[in-house]
Structure formats: structure tokens, C-alpha cells
Amino acid sequence: MSEEDGTSNWQRNLWVCVFGSFTTIVAMTLLLPFLPLYVQQLGVSDHAAIVQWSGAAYGATFLTAALFAPLWGRLGDQYGRKLMLIRASLGMAVAMSLIGLSQNVYQLVGLRLLAGLLGGYSSGSMVLVATQTPRAQTAWALGMMSSGVMAGNLAGPLIGGFLPPLIGIRMTFLAAGAIIFVAFLTTTFLIREEPRPRRSKQASRQGGWASVSDKRPVMAMLITGMLLMLANMSIEPIITVYVSQIIRDPAHVTIVAGFVMSAAALGSILSASRLGKLADRMGHWSVIIGCLLACAALLIPQAFVTAGWQLIALRFLMGLALGGLLPCVATVIRHNVPEQSAGSVLGLSTSSQYVGQVVGPLAGGFVGGHFGMRAVFLGTSVLMAAGGFYGWVSRPRR
CATH class of the missing domain: 1.20.1250.20 (MFS general substrate transporter like domains)
Structure with a gap:
């Protein structure tokens, strides 16, 4: 093949x-x-x-x-x-x-x-x-x-x-x-x-992380995968409380909170394949860095919304931006590791995403409880912007 x-x-x-x-x-x-x-x-x-x-x-x-x-x-x-x-x-x-x-x-x-x-x-x-x-x-x-x-x-x-x-x-x-x-x-x-093809025992031992010659791009992708899940999950512990602060009718709080939770996922579903096609044409690193920075920018107004529909719309737009990250992360890893080690390194990428899935709610709950709800959005924005900058620094120059 x-x-x-x-x-x-x-x-x-x-x-x-x-x-x-x-x-x-x-x-x-x-x-x-x-x-x-x-x-x-x-x-x-x-x-x-x-x-x-x-x-x-x-x-x-x-x-x-x-x-x-x-x-x-x-x-x-x-x-x-x-x-x-x-x-x-x-x-x-x-x-x-x-x-x-x-x-x-x-x-x-x-x-x-x-x-x-x-x-x-x-x-x-x-x-x-x-x-x-x-x-x-x-x-x-x-x-x-x-x-x-x-x-x-x-x-x-x-x-x-x-x-x-x-x-x-x-x-x-x-x-x-x-x-x-x-x-x-x-x-x-x-x-x-x-x-x-059958691999020798020596080739098996030489696979995995040790076989990656330039580890900077791959490390950037592991961090990007973690940030993707962290950005999605950091709001989970506080969403109902946050919505209750901007919705006057208590009967509508859970309904709006449900829409807010679903909006980002819906946006990602709609954009993932389209951003993947765009990345195939103009380059995966450009899409990754652009998505991270767009997410960072969209998180800032989420801290200052005054109506439920505004938060739903912003989460949907953020989902559109985040939808391009997973396919591009996997593609960059494939292009930067030997084929015989792709599974091992993509497994590490999956682990990093699970770390974001665990750390996100914990960090969001802690920050929201100690520093206020707005701090969750603003802190996540800073992390996403830092991830975009790190991706720009780590991208191959060729």
C-alpha cells in the first residue's frame, strides 16, 4: 500500500x-x-x-x-x-x-x-x-x-x-x-x-515515542488535543449556575443550560469535515492555529453575556472553530511519525484528550467557585491563545 x-x-x-x-x-x-x-x-x-x-x-x-x-x-x-x-x-x-x-x-x-x-x-x-x-x-x-x-x-x-x-x-x-x-x-x-508486514522484535522495541525524530510538532498536537477537551468541558460544572444568573425565569434555566451544552457539539459536527477539507488544501497548521485563536477570541464575550441566546450562539460558534482540531491533530501526527509508530503516538494523543476531559471540569469548578464564573471563560481563553502561540512556534518551517 x-x-x-x-x-x-x-x-x-x-x-x-x-x-x-x-x-x-x-x-x-x-x-x-x-x-x-x-x-x-x-x-x-x-x-x-x-x-x-x-x-x-x-x-x-x-x-x-x-x-x-x-x-x-x-x-x-x-x-x-x-x-x-x-x-x-x-x-x-x-x-x-x-x-x-x-x-x-x-x-x-x-x-x-x-x-x-x-x-x-x-x-x-x-x-x-x-x-x-x-x-x-x-x-x-x-x-x-x-x-x-x-x-x-x-x-x-x-x-x-x-x-x-x-x-x-x-x-x-x-x-x-x-x-x-x-x-x-x-x-x-x-x-x-x-x-x-511482519515486524521484528527489534523494530517493535524501536517503535513508539522513541521513533519520533522531531518531537516538537507531536508534543504541540498532544497539548492541542488536551486544550480542545478542556475548552469544551471547563464550563460543564458551572453552566447551570451561570445560566441562572442571566435568565430571569427559573423554569427556563435547565432548558437553556441544555441548549448551551449541546451548542458546541452541534457546531463541531457541522464544521469538522469542512475544516478538514480546508486543511487538506491550505495546510493543517494554519487551520489548527486559526481554530485555537478563534476559540480564544470567542470565549471572551461569553464572560459578559446578558441573555441566554447570546451564550448559545457563542458556544455554537466556538464549536464551529473547535471542529477542525481533532482531524488536523491526527493528520499532523500521522505526517510526523513513522507509519509503524502511528498507533502508539495517536494513543498518546487520545490519552491527552482524556486528560483534558478530566482536568477541564475540575479546573472549571475550582476557578468558578473561588474566582467567579467569568474567570472560567477568561482563563480558558488565555490557555487557548497560549496553545495557538505554541503551535505557531512549533510548526515545521519547511
């Missing part, structure tokens, strides 16, 4: 990966609306304990996913990326079904940890698509992948809101497991990965 030409099955592989990524992300996020209720069903009655166990159960998956993403990436480099997708989809199908059978909160947290350990479908899909797609189409294809991931993040909580009242919480988990099993079947029978 030529790196320029990709494989003849790259389009079919892409759409199977988009479907699989969407379903697994939906499964990871659908429990957000009803997680406290499930914790209560499992025998926890104290209000503070319900909140703490809910937070532990939700964060558990992202913790183990961050820890094991580099390992799965390295194993994909050695044994094939399709094999990792089969492992992840089957593992997630089993884990999600077992979560629906939990008898206590310890089992719930343990199975959420297991789901993160066995998962990694979306990050593995990024690797397979990045390495099996023609170079000229890479950013567009990864933009479509990013749209699938963002759509999963948007649809998951919505599905989790209306499905449990219809079929029950436990059946919702079993239904999610069944859908992921469909993704397992399509992955197994429809994806065609180009045969990989």
Missing part, C-alpha cells in the same frame, strides 16, 4: 468506523441524565454519597481509557488495527450489558473501569482511518470521524433522557450493548485492512 494512495477499501472502512465510533460514544455518555437515579436504585440513599458515587462511576471509564490508550495503540501497530477494533467493540458490548446487571455501586464503578479498559474504539478508528486513507483525503476523512464522535457525545445524553422511562434503566444498558454488538459484527465482516 502506498501512503499516498491509501487502500481501495478506505471509504467503506471509514463509514464502518464512523458508525462504530458513534455507537460506542453514545454508550459511554447515555447514562449522564439518569446515573444518579441508577446509583440510588443500587442502594445509595444519602444525597452527598449519590453525587460522589455518580462522579466516580462517570469518571472511571475515562480514567482507564486514558491509561490504556497508548497500550492499545502500540498493540495495533504490532498486530493490526482491525483486531483492536474487534476487541474494543466486543469488549464494550459485554461491559455495557453487564453494567445493566449491576447489583451494587461497587460493581457499577468496577464495570465502568472495565468499559474504559476494554474500549478505545473511536481512538482505534482514528488510527485505522489515518493510515488507510490517501494522504490527500486524510483530514476530510478524519473530519468525518470527528463528526461521528461529536454526534455520539450529543446524542448520548439525549437518548439517555428519553429511553429509560420507556424501557427502564437496566434495559437501556442492555440495548446499548446490543447496538455495540452490531458495530462488532460490521467491524469484523466489513472492514478490510491492508495486510501489514
Whole structure:
């Protein structure tokens, strides 16, 4: 397979990966609306304990996913990326079904940890698509992948809101497991990965981070991926309180907060593939730096809004800007690391994004509680601007 030409099955592989990524992300996020209720069903009655166990159960998956993403990436480099997708989809199908059978909160947290350990479908899909797609189409294809991931993040909580009242919480988990099993079947029978040459033990040892000759561009991409998730998640702990300060009618606070949370994801879905195409034409670094600076600029007026619609519109515009980052990050990494190490380094990129997903809410809650709501937006703006400057300094001059 030529790196320029990709494989003849790259389009079919892409759409199977988009479907699989969407379903697994939906499964990871659908429990957000009803997680406290499930914790209560499992025998926890104290209000503070319900909140703490809910937070532990939700964060558990992202913790183990961050820890094991580099390992799965390295194993994909050695044994094939399709094999990792089969492992992840089957593992997630089993884990999600077992979560629906939990008898206590310890089992719930343990199975959420297991789901993160066995998962990694979306990050593995990024690797397979990045390495099996023609170079000229890479950013567009990864933009479509990013749209699938963002759509999963948007649809998951919505599905989790209306499905449990219809079929029950436990059946919702079993239904999610069944859908992921469909993704397992399509992955197994429809994806065609180009045969990989066998690697010697010495080549395997020399792969990964050590094989990257110029680490500055790759390090810039790891930081960019972390900042992307941090910018999305830093507002999460404060959004309802912030909206209550600018909305007069208390009955509308949760509705507006829901729209604010969804606006950025919707913007990213709409822009990801288009910005990917733009990056294929005018250069990935230009799009990355422009997106970071645009996000930094859009965060400033969010600190001074006086109406709910203003915040929704600004979050939507910020989502449009952020949509170009994930595909460009993966593309730049692919172009700056040896092909045999792409999975390992993209696994590190996934871990850095999970770090942003964990640090963002923690930092947003701390800053908002100690320095006020506006400080969250302004502080995140400074970080995004610093990321844009670091990207400009780190970009290759050739």
C-alpha cells in the first residue's frame, strides 16, 4: 500500500468506523441524565454519597481509557488495527450489558473501569482511518470521524433522557450493548485492512515515542488535543449556575443550560469535515492555529453575556472553530511519525484528550467557585491563545 494512495477499501472502512465510533460514544455518555437515579436504585440513599458515587462511576471509564490508550495503540501497530477494533467493540458490548446487571455501586464503578479498559474504539478508528486513507483525503476523512464522535457525545445524553422511562434503566444498558454488538459484527465482516508486514522484535522495541525524530510538532498536537477537551468541558460544572444568573425565569434555566451544552457539539459536527477539507488544501497548521485563536477570541464575550441566546450562539460558534482540531491533530501526527509508530503516538494523543476531559471540569469548578464564573471563560481563553502561540512556534518551517 502506498501512503499516498491509501487502500481501495478506505471509504467503506471509514463509514464502518464512523458508525462504530458513534455507537460506542453514545454508550459511554447515555447514562449522564439518569446515573444518579441508577446509583440510588443500587442502594445509595444519602444525597452527598449519590453525587460522589455518580462522579466516580462517570469518571472511571475515562480514567482507564486514558491509561490504556497508548497500550492499545502500540498493540495495533504490532498486530493490526482491525483486531483492536474487534476487541474494543466486543469488549464494550459485554461491559455495557453487564453494567445493566449491576447489583451494587461497587460493581457499577468496577464495570465502568472495565468499559474504559476494554474500549478505545473511536481512538482505534482514528488510527485505522489515518493510515488507510490517501494522504490527500486524510483530514476530510478524519473530519468525518470527528463528526461521528461529536454526534455520539450529543446524542448520548439525549437518548439517555428519553429511553429509560420507556424501557427502564437496566434495559437501556442492555440495548446499548446490543447496538455495540452490531458495530462488532460490521467491524469484523466489513472492514478490510491492508495486510501489514511482519515486524521484528527489534523494530517493535524501536517503535513508539522513541521513533519520533522531531518531537516538537507531536508534543504541540498532544497539548492541542488536551486544550480542545478542556475548552469544551471547563464550563460543564458551572453552566447551570451561570445560566441562572442571566435568565430571569427559573423554569427556563435547565432548558437553556441544555441548549448551551449541546451548542458546541452541534457546531463541531457541522464544521469538522469542512475544516478538514480546508486543511487538506491550505495546510493543517494554519487551520489548527486559526481554530485555537478563534476559540480564544470567542470565549471572551461569553464572560459578559446578558441573555441566554447570546451564550448559545457563542458556544455554537466556538464549536464551529473547535471542529477542525481533532482531524488536523491526527493528520499532523500521522505526517510526523513513522507509519509503524502511528498507533502508539495517536494513543498518546487520545490519552491527552482524556486528560483534558478530566482536568477541564475540575479546573472549571475550582476557578468558578473561588474566582467567579467569568474567570472560567477568561482563563480558558488565555490557555487557548497560549496553545495557538505554541503551535505557531512549533510548526515545521519547511
